Every structure is written in C-alpha cells, then in structure tokens.
Amino acid sequence: MKKSRLTTGIVAGLVLASTAACGAGSGTDDDGKLTFMFRGGEDEKAAYQEAIDRFSEETGVEVEVIVTDADQYATKLQAAISGNNVPDVFYIEQANLQSYVTSGVLLDITDHVEASGVDLDNLWDYGVDSYRYDGKLQGTPDGALYGLPKDVGPFAMGYNKTMLEAEGIELPSTDEPYTWDEWLDVLKKVTKDTDGDKKVDQWGTGLNVQWNMQGFAWSNGADWTNEDRTEVTVDTPEMAEALQYIADLTTVDEVTPNAEQAATLDTYQRWMEGQIAFFPVGPWDVSTYNELDFDYDLIPFPAGSTGEPATWIGSLGIGVSATTAMPEEAVELVTYLSADETAQQTLVDAGIQVPNLKDMAAEWAAEEDTSPANRQEFLDIVEDYGRPMPAAMTYGAAWYDEMWTNIQPVLDGEQTAEEYLAEVEPRMQTLLDEANDQAEQAAAASAGN
Template identity: 75%
Template sequence: MRKSRLMAGVMAGIIVASTAACGSGSGGDDGLTFMFRGGPDEKAAYEAAIAKFTEETGVEVKMIVTDADQYATKLQAAVSGNNVPDVFYVEQATLQSYVGSGVLMDITDQVEEQGVDLDNIWEYGVDSYRFDGTLQGTPDGRLYGLPKDVGPFAFGYNKTMLEAAGIPLPDKDVPLTWDEFVAISKQLTTDTDGDGAVDQWGTGLNVQWNLQSMVWSNGGDWTNEDRTEVTVDTPEFAEALQAFADLTNVEGVTPSASDAATLDTYQRWMAGEIGFFPVGPWDVSVYNDLEFEYDLIPWPSMGGEESATWIGSLGIGVSATTSDAENAVKLATYLSTDPDAQQTLVDANIQVPNLKDMAQEWAAAPDAQPANRQEFLDIVEDYGRAMPAAFTYGAEWYDELWVNIQPVLDGEQKAADYLAETQPKMQTLLDESNANAEQAAAGS
C-alpha cells in the first residue's frame, strides 16, 4: 500500500536512467543528474521526492540508480571518465579524496544563502561533510555535502522470544551489563523441538559491525584522538575482542560456523531463532513485517555503565564541474532538508528524519514500530560515534584488522596476541593514509 502511494504520479519530470548510462553531469538545459544507490523502497521514495522538486522548480532530474555493492565502482568510473553526476551520494571515507581531487564543490556559501537552518539538522550529519583541510568532521570545516541521512546502529531484541521464555524485558533506558547480556543469552539458547540440536540462540553478532560497541564501552578505541596512532593493542581492546570470540567458543550462545553456513545469523534473526540482534533504520521496513515483535534497547556495556555504538551516514554532494551549480545545490539541499522530501523518505521506513523537530515527532508517534524509536535518536544525540575509518583518508589501515582475525574467532589464537601482531601493520597503513591526506591537501 505504501509503495502504491509513493508511485502515484511520480514520473512527471523524471527520467530514470539505467546504471550503465551515467549522466553527463552538465546540468543546464538538459536538467540535472542525480546518482544514488538503494533498493526498490529507496528508489520509489526518491522518485516521489524528486517529482515534487521538479514540480516546484521546473528542473528535470535524471536519476542514476545502482545497487549498493556497485555504487562506489560506478561513481569512480564516472569520475575517471570526467562524467561526474551533478548531484550524488558521497561516503564519509571518500570525502577528503574527492575534495583534494576537485570532484566535490564547496557548498558552504550557497547553503548559507539559501537560508538553511543547519541547527535543526543533526550535528553529526552536517559535520560529517565538513573538512578544514586537515581534519574531517569538525564544526569549523567548510561544507562539501549535506547528510542524506544519519544511520544510528541500534540493538534489537526479539520481544516475543523473551516473553515466551518468561524473561523480564530489558530496560529501554539502562544498558545491560555484559554479564547480564550473556546470562540472558544462555537462557535463550536452547533446543526448542527436542531433537537434540540447538535451534534457538541468544545472539549472532558480526565482528566487523559489532565489535565497535564492545571496544568503546570497555574504554578502548582504534586510534588516539587526532587519528595518528593505532591503539588496538591495549588491554581494553583485547578484552573486548576476546569476549566477542568467547560468545561462540566459551559461552555457546551464537550459532557455530557450521550452523551459520547452513543459515546465516541475519536469516536466523528473520526466522525468529535469535534473541538479540542489531537494527539499523534501513532494516525497519523489512523488520516491521516479521512474524515476531521486536524492539530496541541500548547496547550492552562491557564497562558496566555506558553504552556505545556507531552512527553511519551518507552524504549528498555536488559536482565541482556542474554547469548548473545553483540548481544542483538546491537539489542537494532539498533532498537533505526539505520537510516534504524528508517525510517521503521517512514514510518509506528507510531512514531517521534529518530534521530534529520532525525526528522527535516521529519517535513519539503512538503507532511507532519499533515502539522504542527513541533509541535511534539517543544514539545520534548521546552515545553514538563515527566508525573508526569514517574520517580518515581511506580505510585500508582499519580493514587490516579483519584480514587474519578468523583464528581468534575460532578460538585458536588469543585476542591479545593477534592484536600485538596486527597493530604495527595497521600503524604503517595509517601513517601512509595520513601522508596521502597531507599530500592531497597541499595540492588542492
């Protein structure tokens, strides 16, 4: 029903391009090109939003849509071919290189001239696309994009499962301690059909997306504050990584490798076989149709008090070579900050509202699903952080952590030993990243 409403009458003024044919990026009489990634829900929502933009401005927009896993390659091909779309999604981790190579326009003055109330947009979202020539993400940097969204990575639980097991529901405001989380997970891990094999688990986390919460809440981090020193070889970091591996190898509350090979943990969560699992705003449109009831709580705290998790974001940037900068900035601003456009995207259940006042109403809605939508906003306002490589010049140094981590996850190597071996490799790559950033800044 929702898709039918979004699609009604949206094609006026829009030309939907195939992913094989990037726009010319020329703007002007031919209209604008807008390149983004997403599935059917996101595509339909943008068709509706851009149709209204065209109606209000008379500016036609050609949409270039790719799958998520193809976007970076397609955009880089457009950049290499001097065929940059007028407006396009920009990832946090690529912003500095695109600024240094002259791909992205500095839109600070144009946004100010349009009278955009940046104070009503999440600071994290706006600051993610600021760059002062040295550091990204600082409030004093110039603006090279606006947030398409903010993506708070929340923690969910299968409310139906806990109620069936007679387990009191977790407090929506107070994080579970790590011991409490493990204890509940053990209660949930069971053989429900009596065939002698476990078919329900407490949790099923992914190390690349879930270790951050554990490390941060335990007092560890990937780097020092100015992002010059890799700090993964600390006791706090090692304790968190070891505890992650122990969920499988010691506590037995996650599916084994053979179980996961049969059906991965995401699919098992969807099937109602897992008690605790992460939830992003991008999941809501699918999770709201599950056969069990779920809700959000703070991430468990390894340190025992404070919760922690990450916030993602995509930006909307403007090509520095567009021939219609005025309308290109108008389009980027419209998609990021216009209340009607935001409502269209929010109604599609694909993101949290960028506008703070709209977000508060959205979270407090009596029919909110999940019921504790406020948790998303608490992450954005309070305890969420940028991913470790979000504001560095490339992510190779960060990716190195995962290259040979499997023996730790399998219980064949201690976390502390692995981190001691890996820290120097990561440090070398971070040094190279920072040197490349300085070189790019000097040449821009």
Template identity: 70%
Template sequence: MKKSRLIAGTVAGLLLAATAACSSGGGSGDADTLTYMFRGGDDEKAAYQAAINRFTEDTGVKVNVIVTDADQYGTKLQAAVSGKNVPDVFYVEQGSLQSYVKSGILLDITDKINEAGVDLTNIWEYGVNSYRFDGKVQGTSAGALYALPKDIGPFAMGYNRTMLEKAGIELPDEDEPWGWDHWVSVMKELTTDTDGDGEIDQWGTGLNIAWNSQGFIWSNGADFTDPTHTKVTVDTPEFAEALQFFADLTNVDKVTPNSEQAATLDTYQRFMAGQIAFFPVGPWDMSVYNELDFEYDLMPFPAGSTGKSATWLGSLGIGVSASSKNVDAAVKLAAYLSTDEDAQKTLVDANIQIPNRIDTADAWAAEEPRKPQNRQEFLDIAKDYGRAMPAAFTYNTAWYDEFYTNIQPVLDGNQTAAEYLAEVQPRMQALLDESIVASEQAG
C-alpha cells in the same frame, strides 16, 4: 543497507587515480537536467523518486535518477568519474570525503547553502559536521561544507520481543543498559533446540565482527585511535578484553551459530526468521523488519566495564559535483533532499531513515502506532552515545581494514585477542602513517 549489512567499501584510492579525468571533465547531462546517483533497495528508490518528483514540480528542474545496489555503487561511480561523466548530485561516504575533496570532485557548497538560508541548526550537528573539512581535519564545525547529510544512521541493539516474552524473560529497560554478564546469561537461556531434533536452532545472537564489534570495544573504555586519529591504540588490556568477549560468544558461551550454520544461512536472515534473539538494527531495516512475523524492539547496547552503552552512528552525504553544468540547481536538490520538511516526511514515512530535521524527531519517536515501539533508542544514540566509525574521518581506510584482515584465528578460538592485537597494532600504525603522508601530498 539491508542484507549486505552496509556493504560499501571506500572508493578513495580509485578516485585519486581518476583525479585528472574528473578535474578536466564536465558534469553529466545538460543545464536543464540534473543527474542524481545513489544506492538503495526498492523501498528507498521509490521514496526518493517520490521526493524528486515533487522537487521537479516545484522547481521545473528535471532529475535523471541512477540507483545501484550498495555493493555496486563504488564501482559505478568510479566508472562515471573515469568517463568524465560525474553525476551532478551523488552519495558520498564519510570515509571518502577527503579524497573526493582533494581530487577536485566535490564542490565546496558552504557559501551557496548560507546564501540559500538553509537552517543547518535544525539538522543533526553530527550529520552536518561529518561533511566539513578544513584541508586537514574532518568532522568539526570549523571546516568548509562539501555535502549535506542524507541521513544519520544510529545502529541500535534490537531484540526479538516475542521470543523473550514466550520464554518468560523480563524485557530490557529502555534506558538502563544490561551488563555483558547478564546479557550472556539471557542468551544462554534462549540458545536451545526448539524442535527436539538434537540440533540447536535458536540462538542468543549472531554478530559480524566488522560491523558489530565497535560498540563493545568503546563501551569497555577502548578505542582504535587517539583523538587526533594519528596514533593506533588497539593494543590495550581494555581492547583485548572486549575483543575476547566478542570471540567468546561463539567459542566459549556458544550463543551464536557456528561457522557451518552461519554459512548455511547468515545471521541477518536467521534473525528475520525468528531464530536469533538479539541483533543490531539500523533505521534502514525498518521497512523490512516492520513486516516480520514477530514483534521486535530496541534496547540500549549492552555495556562493558564503563557501564555505558556505545555504538556507531553512521551517515551518508549528498554531495555536488564540482563539474556540474548547473551548480545552483544541484545544490538546491541536495538541500531539498537533506532538509526540506516535505521531502523528509516522504523518506521517513517510508521507514528507511530517522528524521534529519531535529524539530520533527521527537514527535516521530513518540507517534502511535509505531514500530519498533522504542524508536527513542535511535534518537538516544544520535544525541548521546553514538560515535563515528573508526575510519570515518581519516584519509583512507587501509589502516582500519588491516585490523580485520587476519582476525579469523581469534574468532575461531585459535589465538587470543591480546596476542593478535600486539601483532596487528604496528601494521595498522604503519598504514595510518602512510595515510597521513598521502593526505599531505594530495593536499
């Protein structure tokens, strides 16, 4: 989840098409060997291999590891499903859980986890509940458990500490969020031509609409749906104000690279090159960002009209195939990777996630030396102000994807946010209605 900035579209539709193949197929490998499929870079692969080697030493169960890039994972998993070769243990996204369950791909592991005595109260409640589903509602404590959290992913606002100190700007408070106006004023000060060639080469920020807009919308008192996830609510003044603010960062405030500059080098790369002051950071970035040539740190997300920070809190799950030939060992592997103290230490020490175990999180945030210095911000998001992505707990993402399909005129300054939202809400509602019907039919 680095350069691609979490590229990982849902495979829900593909999985439904392969329901028959999955339901009649057997698990991959044999009863003495498990297959574990996940996605990640070299650092994540090395950390998981080390943890799995220890699992094999402790249990005698061999594990065949299959790792893909983030943008290839859905396609390769679908190929495995279609070929009746579903991995015994594999990553599952929040937004795909319902279709995995209703198509018979995922095993209900509730009883086996209870019988094993796994202490789920020591794992982030949000992470555990993300993979509970009662047939209608996902994300509450009432549903059956279909996966364990591989992690939770708090998406914090990061900043180039070295750049701010060099400019003589007071560093952000670790607890009190900046308001939008103050944040923009600082970014304007930092957007400049540093080498005197007449071209801007340092910017305040550079945000991706699909991954970075949610926090601004929530912080302004708006949301994508009502609490039941059945009614789209984007056409409100609060939502329009937040979306317009996001677009104006480029077109009015001019604190971001323009489209031509962004096409030359994306803003993720520009942040790592020291050219951008503020950029969202996830725990998965730490293994790379901790080696940057400048100091970076974390701050509360800038706050809109509510005065409160908001951002999203993601998660990936580790699920077990319903067709595994060695269900007991597969559940044991999922539980080991999600909850075992030694396994968690291996993964956390690799700087690819925050601790899953609550009893070690505070010590991790406070340990010295540490990068970033304000690791506590990740925990604040996990405990206080992080939210699930809008489509995390709906049957599919088509309704949510529609929001971004024709949004470019707003980002280019050729259409107001209010005009766009009035147009897109009916389309989003129609797709959400279809999603609800599809869920009922699948059930």
C-alpha cells in the same frame, strides 16, 4: 599487496587532483537538466523518485535520476569520475570525502547553503559535520561544507520480544543497558534445543565482529586511534577484553551459532526466522523487520567497564560536482532532499531512515503504536552515545580493514585476542601512516595547481 594498492592510490589521487585543479573539461553540460546519482533498494528508489518529481514540479528544474544497486554504486561513480562525467549531484560516503575534496571532485557548498536559508541547527550535528573538512581533519564544526546528510544511520541493539516473553524472561530496560554479565546470562537462558532433536536451534545472539565490535570496544574504554587519528591504539587490555568477549560468545559460552551452523543459515537469516534473541538493527532494516512474524524492539547496546553504552552511526551524504554547470540548482536539490520537510516525510514514510530534521524526529519518535516501539533509541544514539565508524573520518580505510583480515583464529578460539592485537597493531599503523601521507601529498598537489 595492500601497500602496493595504497601506493597506486596515492599516484592516482595526485593525478586526479592535478587534472581537476588544472580545469580539465566539465563533467556536465549546461542543458538545463540536473543528473542525480544514488543507490538503494526498491523502497528507497520509489521514495526518492517521488521526492524528486515533486522538486521538479515546484522548481521547474528537470532531474535525470541514475540509480544503482548498493554493490554497484562505488564502481559506477568512480567510472564517471575517471571519465570526467561526474553527476551534478550524488551520494558520497564519509570515508571518500577527503579524497573527493583534494582531487577537486566535490564543490564547496558552504556559501550556497548559507544563502539558501536552510536551518542547519535543525539538522543533526553529526550529519552536517560529517561532511565538513578543514583541510586537515574531517568532521570539525569549522570546516567547509562539501555535502549535506542524506541520512544518519544509528545502529541500535534489537531484541525478539516474542521470544523473551515466551521464555518468561523480563524484558530489557529501554534506558539502562545490560552489563556484559547480565546480557550473557540472558543469552544463556534463551539458547536451547526447542524441538527435542538434541541440536540447538535457538540462540542468544549472532554478531558479525566487523560490524558489531565497535560498541563493545568503545563502552569498555577502548578505541582504534588517538584523537587526531595519527596513532593506532588497538593493542590495549580494554580492546582485548572486548574482542575476547565477542569471540567467547561462540567458542566458550556457545550462545551464538558456530561457523558450521552459520554456514547453513547465516545469523541475519536466523534472526529473520525468529531463531535469535538479540540482533543489531539500523533504520534501513525497519521496513523489512516490520513484516516479520514476531515483535521486536530496540535497546541500548550492552555496556562494558565504563557502564555507558556505545555504538556507531553511519551516514551517507549528498554532494555536488565541482564541474556542474548548474551549481545553484544542484545545491537547491541537495538542500531539498536533506532538509525539506515534505521530502523528509516521503523518505521517512518509506521506512528507510530517521528524519534528518530534529523537530520532525522528535515527533516521529513520540508516535504511538509504531514498530519498533522504542524509536527513541535511534535518536538517543544520534544525540548522545553514537560515534562514527573508526575509518569514516580518515583518508581511506585500508588501515582499519587490516584489523579484520586475519582475525578468524581468534573467533575460532585458536588465538587469544591479546596475542592478535599485539600482532596487528604495527601493520595497521603502517597503513594509517601511508594514508596520512597520501592525504598530505594529495592536498599539496591540489594547492600547487
């Protein structure tokens, strides 16, 4: 099934590229009004509407906002693309950038941004470079610019400060990460039955392997591909050790809720209820977590054999339709939302993101009496030890998704990580080869038209 869908994707991509390159009708009308499509919860919707209203007041450019829930966005945007009715400005995911470029959906905004006078040096390098593409590799500093960052999303480790203090456990360092052994020792100390019913109701942690394994693997010297993203590299002792460590937290060490317990109440909800000591935290969580009934803070992810912490950084971009009738105004809206100090302050005040501007972020992290107190951890991840998700810079994610498709026996203790990785790497390699072939064919089709 995966190969079939991927092959279909190649054909669809080539058709879309051909249609775009041949100049099929514009997806927008020159009515003096921009359309902006994005996704988000209520806090984000309100903050963006406030920022956009201010943009319209300052520029005289009317903006029609099209907002969806997160789970509907991709479907609705694809329908707009297929119907040749692409919004002038819209959110783009890192993993879709290459296909949108080769199919002619995104405008190269390099010259427009340079002419705008935006100080790109004051934006996070990771955020800007995520939306550069040189035709072969995404994320290279020399690539053409096809968007600006809506945000950067550093994924830190959070901990329940109230719980650790109640258990008499020394609070973790904000600078030196736990080793895996040190962290496990703390996890064991807090995992217990607190009400005397002989059932565990407080746990050390509760990790989702698909979203939380990256940092453990990277800090142990493992990675998913080679540098040019042509070879899958998961069948290594370092990767096996990281995966086995996570699996053993449940099946051997019993410091996380098991499958039955998680089915009753998932680990996210248990964290929210104050039942879990350590749980990852992103900037998008802050507005919600600040309302919890316990104090929490941020620390580096526990470090494997390298001794250095690692984790991932997400990002969304804001791009411009290649068919917009108002390219200058569209890029002006992008630069306003991404790099204008007042707009950024509106979004940051809503508790939904880290400031895109480096100088503003430094002041934000240094503020006193904030929650979380160690906001600096978010910035350390962006500046120092964070990495893009493994499939963020490849042409599609099917190869990476294959890693998780049949992983449950490992998590249940029925198969070793070493055995599983030896089985899954060839399947992942086949899908990565097909993705890279797809990228080449789409680029050739676009160039030929």
